[in-house]
């Protein structure tokens with residue numbers, strides 16, 4: 001895929017990129033989504049629908065915004081991320097640990113749920129991430145994964161492409177690191193189509209898989225229940 005790292009290089013490139021942008025990651029997120037990312041994370045946590053004191057692992061927690069939403073909802077939350085910089089710049093009240101989410105330091109069926117924000121396109125093996133999530137979430141546990149997306153309608157899609165491919169890199173360049181925010185729109189190419197995403201989650205061991213389009217389709221939320 002043009003402008004994207006080779007598969008064997010991807011993890012190293014992605015980790016280095018997030019280390020570089022970690023100091024201003026939260027600020028750029030708020031600006032480029034017009035603050036909507038906060039509501040998307042709230043919706044993600046609301047979709048878990050687990051008992052109040054459930055334990056929830058936030059995968060690729062970054063600076064910990066989803067961890068905070070989980071704590072706010074009363075869950076016992078903890079996060080994992082492989083970028084030291086992102087963890088260092090986080091201010092979440094939840095415990096976090098440096099770990100690769102494709103090899104979680106968790107026992108089988110040891111958590112009630114899992115969330116993941118904006119990392120599906122960043123892993124080297126999405127099927128592997130779903131399988132690893134299925135391994136650690138107990139039967140009937142819930143998952144809620146949030147990601148960017150491309151709107152379906154022609155007009156919205158065109159407007160979104162201009163914003164995402166032209167304006168976002170300018171915002172990222174002015175506030176943080178232009179190259180990283182040029183990678184962001186390109187990395188959408190890693191995301192499977194909605195139907196494929198659903199079937200991958202089904203194959204990994206999740207039932208009742210649903211997909212919600214957010215902000216006119218600029219973001220998506222996929223949820224499921226561990227069989």
Ligand SMILES: C[S@@+](CC[C@H](N)C(=O)[O-])C[C@H]1O[C@@H](n2cnc3c(N)ncnc32)[C@H](O)[C@@H]1O
Nearest residue numbers: 018060061062081082083100101117118119122
């Ligand atoms: C776009 S950020 C999202 C951070 C946070 N979830 C949020 O909602 O703001 C993507 C995160 O995925 C992490 N990441 C990507 N691949 C990973 C992997 N294999 N293991 C652990 N973290 C990973 C990056 O370090 C980065 O912090």
